[in-house]
Amino acid sequence: MFRPLPLLTLFFIPALALLLWLGSWQYGRMSEKAEAIAAWESREVGDPVDWQAALCDIRSSFTGRAILPPDGVEADEIRFHGRSASGALGWRRMSPVQVPACFEPAAGQYMLVQTGFETFTGETLPAPSVLMITRPPEQGAFDAANTVETGEFFRYEPDALSSALDGRPIATDFWMIEAAEEMPPQLANVPPGQHLGYALTWWGLAIGLMAVYLVMHVQTGRLRFTRR
Numbered sequence: 001m002f003r004p005l006p007l008l009t010l011f012f013i014p015a016l017a018l019l020l021w022l023g024s025w026q027y028g029r030m031s032e033k034a035e036a037i038a039a040w041e042s043r044e045v046g047d048p049v050d051w052q053a054a055l056c057d058i059r060s061s062f063t064g065r066a067i068l069p070p071d072g073v074e075a076d077e078i079r080f081h082g083r084s085a086s087g088a089l090g091w092r093r094m095s096p097v098q099v100p101a102c103f104e105p106a107a108g109q110y111m112l113v114q115t116g117f118e119t120f121t122g123e124t125l126p127a128p129s130v131l132m133i134t135r136p137p138e139q140g141a142f143d144a145a146n147t148v149e150t151g152e153f154f155r156y157e158p159d160a161l162s163s164a165l166d167g168r169p170i171a172t173d174f175w176m177i178e179a180a181e182e183m184p185p186q187l188a189n190v191p192p193g194q195h196l197g198y199a200l201t202w203w204g205l206a207i208g209l210m211a212v213y214l215v216m217h218v219q220t221g222r223l224r225f226t227r228r
Contacts, residue, residue: 093118109169
């Protein structure tokens, strides 16, 4: 016989659903991260190519490919928190360039291009001579809020970036930053195995919550496995 406690059940059902969803989300992120790392490791390495040629060549992946700085970069600029190719913390100086029409997923939009770097110690680094097209960093739970008015960004939010750049529509999935030999931080910092650990943690909490729920019903006599 089972007679659920009303208030406890009202809390239990959404909490269990949330924990199961978080576990499934992290498991999905594990697969996505593994695919992204595999794509990075199998990227084409060679002499830098024209950025439009890289985008429009449907025969090969452009992610992580070395490209030459584009022409036609707009003068407007924002600063995005990050690291230089040598690992120094500071601001990436980013400006928009219009995506060529041949790249249909973002035709008519603008892609951000790194035009320089400023360290927090005040050093200004020159414009990079080689860039790569990659995905912007994922938003972190503890990232600082963007300041549109001053053009300082910690999160890649296309709508906010558009507001800071006179309403130009900003591409959501790609930008161009200084090329580096090392794997991008958004791929290296949280490997697939860590996402699996997160998933198992959430699912373990779900199992623990279910056990507590059942034990409380047994102790109050609302769950019995035998007839009296």
